[in-house]
């Protein structure tokens with residue numbers, strides 16, 4: 001196939017190598033891929049302009065960097081107009097910093113935009129390291145964006161975006177210069193997830209364990225998808241006393257655990273499973289769907305008039321709710337469609353009628369004594385963190401099987417949308433604790449890290465010495481920054497699937513295997529046998 005685009009940033013990339021034709025597997029057209037490359041190249045140009053001079057960084061620059069990186073994450077922005085607006089905004093910010101550059105007749109090239117072609121055609125190890133940096137900061141930018149929406153920012157995090165972008169544009173940097181920055185992405189992302197955790201918990205309270213119904217009650221309703229809790233809060237306020245129920249979808253499920261969100265009686269339950277099932281699940285629902293972040297799939301015509309976007313998400317032809325957050329068009333659509341005439345009982349993929357969420361770090365650590373006693377007495381033998389993204393590959397049934405086969409004296413912690421593979425299973429309890437605990441969204445990996453660190457302190461050992469195994473699934477770039485955070489913390493023996501990223505070159509992979517013993521998943525049986533040893 002003629003190469004019209006190049007993108008290999010997500011797990012479903014064509015042939016596990018790269019999307020190169022007229023459009024990617026995700027539905028991103030070559031023209032959009034090109035605009036996203038231009039946008040990244042311009043952000044690198046902006047980082048070159050700033051060149052480590054912190055005093056040149058403005059609020060507007062930070063905003064456009066966060067938004068520009070976020071917009072290039074898989075399944076976020078498919079819209080030419082929205083991307084053009086971002087391209088113009090980067091130019092405006094740059095022009096404010098170096099107005100003379102735009103009039104210069106003997107250009108030195110120092111502040112030039114970067115041609116992403118150089119990255120895609122670089123030697124495989126350099127391309128691999130730069131991809132880890134770039135894809136990692138794309139994921140991190142989404143987290144920084146959500147925190148900023150709630151008024152939480154950190155100059156150290158914002159400044160690092162420029163450093164990382166600058167590194168991607170450095171043509172003569174090798175392994176020695178790039179590898180430390182790869183690990184620094186992990187370190188800064190830990191701070192970023194901490195900031196978002198602080199933003200979410202200080203604004204909406206500490207999550208509490210909550211059972212969530214999968215039944216959709218009769219009458220008008222709205223489904224809200226994505227990670228942005230602020231959007232959910234605005235929607236709950238605007239639908240108060242209107243006879244409209246709200247159902248979470250995908251990564252919005254953990255919202256049910258937050259006291260300041262669960263207090264709304266019309267936040268009724270959760271609809272559907274993970275993102276890759278949306279074209280089937282949305283086809284016939286008599287209700288609108290609002291996407292606040294990834295993962296948006298190209299909507300089928302059968303339901304496109306019922307899909308709305310906001311924030312960084314955009315798709316041509318869909319109504320986009322702007323920053324003033326007036327959700328009237330969504331509310332109007334819900335009233336028009338009217339919902340189901342009688343309650344509809346839906347189930348998870350294993351037939352369960354409810355799921356539970358809200359086991360954030362406060363909830364888990366509040367029973368730390370119980371957990372420690374159960375481990376010391378041998379009642380609980382092992383912890384598994386089975387988390388990450390979901391996706392369409394059949395190999396992902398591994399995660400369902402893995403969880404089903406975990407021994408009854410083990411506890412499974414989970415997070416992100418990969419949990420839909422098993423979160424409706426009834427795993428029962430051990431030592432009075434639920435065997436399956438949903439810690440939240442992908443960014444709540446911060447909670448899992450805090451729990452692991454606290455347990456390690458209690459047992460006076462390192463995190464790697466705990467009876468804890470991490471079995472992760474990845475799809476998009478948020479998983480990349482989380483993985484880098486775990487590596488930065490020195491966590492070993494991670495199992496990763498369903499396939500390894502196409503952007504890991506054999507040498508980079510070998511480095512990760514040697515230093516962190518990271519390995520691909522195999523079968524649930526053999527992985528469990530090895531991990532329980």
Ligand code: SF4
Nearest residue numbers: 007010013019024026
């Ligand atoms: Fe292909 Fe993934 Fe890139 Fe989409 S985001 S074009 S599926 S690699």
Ligand code: SF3
Nearest residue numbers: 295389416417442475
């Ligand atoms: Fe899922 Fe898209 Fe990654 Fe936040 S919603 S985890 S895939």
